[in-house]
Amino acid sequence: MADPATEDEHEEELNTLQSIYPELSISSRSPYVAEIDLVVAPVKPLLVSFVEEQGSHRLSYLSPLNITITLPEGYPAEEPPRLKLTTTPRWIPDTVLKKLQAECQSLWEEYGGMPILFAYISYLQESVETAFGLLDPSNKTPLELPRDMKPELLDFNAKMKREIFDKETFDCGICLEPKKGAACYRIERCGHVFCTPCLQDFYNNAVAEGDVNSVKCLDPSCGKTGDTRADRRQKPRLLSPKELLQVPLKKDVVKRFAEMRRKKKIEADKTIVNCPRKWCQGFARSDKYPKITDVTLLEDSDSEPEPEPEPEAHAVPPNPPEPEPEPEPSKNQEHDIEKRPGGVSTDRLAICEDCNLAFCSVCLASWHGDFVYCGPRKEAELSEEDQASLNFILAHTSPCPYCSVPSQKMHGCNHMTCSQCKTHFCYLCSSWLDPGNPYEHFNNKKKKECFQRLWDLEEGDGGDAAEAQAQFWEQEALRLQMEEVRVHEGGGGNT
Template sequence: MATTEVDDERIEELETLQSIYPELTLDPANPFSAQLDLLVAPAKPLPVTFEPDLGRPDHPAVGNTEANNTENAVVHRLAYLPPLCLKVELPAQYPAEAPPKVNLTTSPSWVPLDAIEKLEREAYLLWGEYSGGQMLFAYISYLQEAAETTFGLSELLLPDSVKAELLYYSKCTKKELFDQETFDCEVCLEPKKGSVCYRMERCNHVFCVNCLQDYYNNCIKEGDVNNVKCMSTDCGKHANGSKKERLVSPKELLQIPLSLEVVERYAKIKRKKKIEADLTIIHCPRSWCQGAMRTTKYPKIKDVREMDDSDSEADEPAEASSREEQAESGLERRRVGTVGMDRLAVCEDCTLAFCKVCLASWHGDFVRCEPRDSTQLTEEDQASLNFIMKNTSPCPTCAVPCQKSYGCNHMTCFQCKSHFCYLCGAWLTPENPYGHFNNPRNKSCFNRLMDMAEGDMANGAAQFGGARGAEQMAEFWEQEAMRIQMELNEQDS
């Protein structure tokens, strides 16, 4: 009779656990034996380094990267690790006279043996604390809490043989759990299942895939690649009020997914903008080519599927001083033709080897040369330049020419987002851009916020200041000189 009561007590505890953990399975051959897989999802992703020569794959060890010569190894931060498998067997004397028999394993083996032994020993200690009472639920709760801190591990060094399996498990588990959740898209504000949403890798903001695709495809189609970033208004904000936004990498755009063709366009435009903004880059002298010189700074795009975050940081607005330094540096290289200077450049498109100084085909290091006159423009180029200088206002930060189609004279540069006055080209403070037009001291712009509200149609009717005003003045005196000359010619005739 006593044995039956004990047996009933063991069965009762296992049935209670099964109602709490439906995934707990009983052994058909032994009604007093059960198995439960416990999810291992650390509160903070666990840094894991994989070492090819660690030794036996079934003996993982907590790693000291310096001691194991892995300072150059890649550290992977895993959000999920293979589950901890708990096998428990309740002996006939349990719970009054004997503790449960527990066995902990993982597949593949990634928890250090000493940590496994410590976890198994805790079952005996808990049994003692419960004075021979039922304690399996308390033990499982202890294991779940320990899993949140990855059983006390701060980092992990594992053999390379388990790398692929662990990385795949973490990725699949993360996606599976994400697909089961429901999120409010931060753009359309509608509740969506995770299976139709995407979580941004860097900041974890969640949007539905349709909203991301519509926005990013439109940005890339319009060439506005500097806005291919997280759409959350809070993204990148710091406690001090500053904000640093980063562009989405091509690799992540493909994961959303965007088409390979669109992502390739994004990467090419981004690289083109960087090259155009760098005054140290020399272009091929062949008129039919004009490709950029080869450089490790902006390597030619081979496969966008391998371009990660480091290749797509947002461009910082160029300061005037840094641009001047770039220009002076480039001019100095073009001006000086000393022996030993690295003057050889190779076009990345047509592979022409040419001299950076004189732009002629490569003539060797021991030939002194002079820079080609950069003021010599073709008739077509000169006409284009004259139109731009006459009918556009340059951004005071990056010098990109801007033409207003409608609205007020407070402009925001499309390229670098600087605020400036369209009339005189002055910088405007983002906090109070309209104060410039309300200040009587600014005689050329006072009360002229809405001048040319219908747009600058290149009619030359409005009076400008700054560089554009100087062009206007030069054109006026040129026309005046021509008029006077014509009057003199008529008098002579």
């Protein structure tokens, strides 16, 4: 028969423990059985890897340690409490769980038959800080777990982060108003917090206007080191399509952003050619820049900015790299092909990703096979339309001195900022300007062609840019008509 005094001690200890830990629940079937879940949040995120998968994950929260306590009749004088430690999924190795349970026996012996539940739970809470000894001090060696645990552990970590974040209060760096975390979003890379409506408004406008370089963290100090020159050279890291969907932005907006980023990268890659069909002009298929079919499947690397370092202040910016000269065609084309692996090379074969036209990337004709020699198109072989576009660009734009992107001024002064690489330059002579003092160039008497000419062409290139453009194309159309007449007359004279 149970001793009533002992039963009272058991009930009193559990009730006292419940007042300290409200999450402790006492079984309705037995007043001497209790259960508590300890949240596992190590002081440093636990590095975890999964079997047969590359890479690792840093988990700030892991599934809780469930402790089931049963107080036997002889507790605390004659025997220790009976414990059952489990986790779902079982991410803690069995050897560690056995060691934690053995500590209960050691505490009971150390306390000499006194109540030890509070001391034991306190011990487990302290062990949580090092993930029960699983946290590597250098945080470089990951804890390897079975692959099937991955979804549950990652979901639990994300859920706990979100619950804690939602309860906090933050000052939005855009509207400067305090907002609850439930109405905010934390940038993954840097941790800066802004309210969701402000981010949505800004990013939607940036994507609609084609300003993809502004889809980044909106904190002015983000990524700054304090070194002016180094900060000026450093390009901001843009948000990934995956993160934009989490803000959240609409799927079609994120897709437009991803496509503009992809188009920008392809246009900067001189190895990618366009479809020769005038009505298509799509890009050739490329494994490096796969066509976007589902924006939700894009990896974060798709949004990494190209390395476009800005020139240092008070220094001459580097010239764009000289294009490599085209190799001279071999006199014995068949001999060259025979030396290639397999006898045939498809280096010149390009297939349009839009209309599926197979064409030669060298001569831009329909695919003629590897055994037909062709050379690159020469400048004299440009189409009339291409030549007219080139003439307009040369006559009514100024190239950026760093990335060579042509810019046309519609109005304002001659201090220009490249929309592509943000380089400051002079519209009159395309000279690089010091971002710290760009107007010094126009006050320098040595620059005779630009001295005191900051406001020349204030109304745009040619006074009225639209009118100048219309006049240019009118002259080009007249020139083309005259050439057709000459060709026709020449052909008639030979008949």
